[in-house]
Amino acid sequence: MPKDKISAAKFLHGTQQEKMEFVTAFTEALKKNGWAVLTDLGLESKEVDEMFQWNKRLFDAPKDWTVKNRVTGTNGLTPDRATGPASRGYGAVNSEKIWKLKSENSFKQSQRQDLKEFFDMGPPDDTEYPTAFPPESVLPGFSDFMKVKYYRLQEVATQLMGALEIGLGLPPNALTQKCEPVNSELRFNHYPPLQATSRQGGLRSVGHTDLGVLTLLFADGVAGLEFENRATGAFEMAETRGSQEMLVNISDTLERWTNGVLRGGLHRVSGAGVGDQSVMPTRRSIVFFYKADMQSGSGPLEEFVSEKNPARYDDVTVDEFLRRMNARLYK
Numbered sequence: 001m002p003k004d005k006i007s008a009a010k011f012l013h014g015t016q017q018e019k020m021e022f023v024t025a026f027t028e029a030l031k032k033n034g035w036a037v038l039t040d041l042g043l044e045s046k047e048v049d050e051m052f053q054w055n056k057r058l059f060d061a062p063k064d065w066t067v068k069n070r071v072t073g074t075n076g077l078t079p080d081r082a083t084g085p086a087s088r089g090y091g092a093v094n095s096e097k098i099w100k101l102k103s104e105n106s107f108k109q110s111q112r113q114d115l116k117e118f119f120d121m122g123p124p125d126d127t128e129y130p131t132a133f134p135p136e137s138v139l140p141g142f143s144d145f146m147k148v149k150y151y152r153l154q155e156v157a158t159q160l161m162g163a164l165e166i167g168l169g170l171p172p173n174a175l176t177q178k179c180e181p182v183n184s185e186l187r188f189n190h191y192p193p194l195q196a197t198s199r200q201g202g203l204r205s206v207g208h209t210d211l212g213v214l215t216l217l218f219a220d221g222v223a224g225l226e227f228e229n230r231a232t233g234a235f236e237m238a239e240t241r242g243s244q245e246m247l248v249n250i251s252d253t254l255e256r257w258t259n260g261v262l263r264g265g266l267h268r269v270s271g272a273g274v275g276d277q278s279v280m281p282t283r284r285s286i287v288f289f290y291k292a293d294m295q296s297g298s299g300p301l302e303e304f305v306s307e308k309n310p311a312r313y314d315d316v317t318v319d320e321f322l323r324r325m326n327a328r329l330y331k
C-alpha cells in the first residue's frame with residue numbers, strides 16, 4: 001500500500017527530468033494500487049478549506065429546496081438519476097445503492113446502506129443536465145463559488161491526465177481529448193454523526209469503484225476512507241492530511257480505456273478508527289469525478305488491445321455506460 005506521498009511540485013515547476021520522475025512515480029503507483037496521495041498541487045490549502053466551509057454551510061442549511069430535487073424527482077430541470085447518465089443536485093442518505101455496482105451478493109443485508117448525503121454539480125454551462133442549486137436566498141454565493149472551484153479542479157485533473165498519457169506512452173491529449181467538452185462532477189459528501197449501535201457492519205459506504213475517469217478527493221480530518229490492498233485483499237486506511245493532500249484514484253472509465261492496465265481503486269468508507277466511541281463523528285469529503293464526454297467511446301483504446309490481450313470491455317458510448325451504472329446505483 002502506498003505509504004509514500006508523491007509531490008507534484010516537480011511536475012508543475014521542475015526540469016524535464018524532474019517532470020519525468022513524477023510521471024513515473026505517479027503512473028507506477030496507480031498501476032500497482034489504483035490510487036495515490038499527492039502533495040504540493042499548486043492548490044492553496046485555503047482554497048480547499050473554503051470548500052469544506054461551504055460543505056458545512058450547504059448541509060446545515062434548511063433542505064426544503066431539495067424536495068423538488070430528490071433522486072426520483074425531475075423538477076423539470078434535473079434528470080432522473082436512475083434513467084439518465086448524470087448525477088446532479090442533492091441526494092439524501094441511502095440514495096445510492098452502491099452495493100449494486102459490483103457484486104451485490106457479497107454484501108450482507110445489514111451492509112446494504114449508504115450513510116452519506118451529497119450534492120453533485122455538473123458543468124456550469126450544461127443545459128441538458130443542469131444542476132439545481134439551492135436558491136440564492138438559502139445559500140447566497142454558493143453557486144458562484146462552486147463554478148470557480150469546478151473549473152479549477154478540472155484544470156488539476158487535466159494536468160494529471162497529461163502526466164498519465166506520458167506515463168502510459170500515449171500521444172499527447174489521447175485521453176484528455178475524450179474528456180472535452182467538460183463533463184465532470186464536483187461532489188460534496190456529508191456523513192452525519194451516527195450512534196455506534198446503528199453502525200450495521202461498521203460501514204458508512206460499501207466497497208466500490210467510481211464511474212468516471214479519475215477521481216480527486218479531499219477528506220476532512222475524520223478517518224474512514226479505506227482502499228483495498230491488492231496483495232492481501234484487505235481494506236486499509238488511506239490517510240490524507242486535510243486540505244494539503246489530495247487522493248487520486250483510477251475510476252471505471254479509465255480501466256475500460258486501458259483495457260485493465262490501470263484498474264479502478266476499490267474503496268469504502270468505514271466507521272473504524274474511532275475506537276469504541278459511542279458516536280461516529282460527522283465526516284465530510286470533497287470529490288471531483290473527472291469524467292469523459294458523453295459521446296466518447298468507453299471501450300479500450302487500440303493501443304491496449306492485441307490478439308493476446310483482446311478487449312475486455314464493450315465499446316458503448318460513455319453516455320450508455322453511465323446510464324447502465326446509474327440504473328443500478330439509483331433504481
Ligand SMILES: O=C(O)CCC(=O)C(=O)O
Pocket residue numbers: 187189205210217219224225267269284285287
Ligand atoms: O468520502 C469519502 O472519502 C469517499 C467518497 C466516495 O467514495 C464517493 O463519493 O464515491
Ligand SMILES: [Fe+2]
Pocket residue numbers: 208209210267
Ligand atoms: Fe467513491
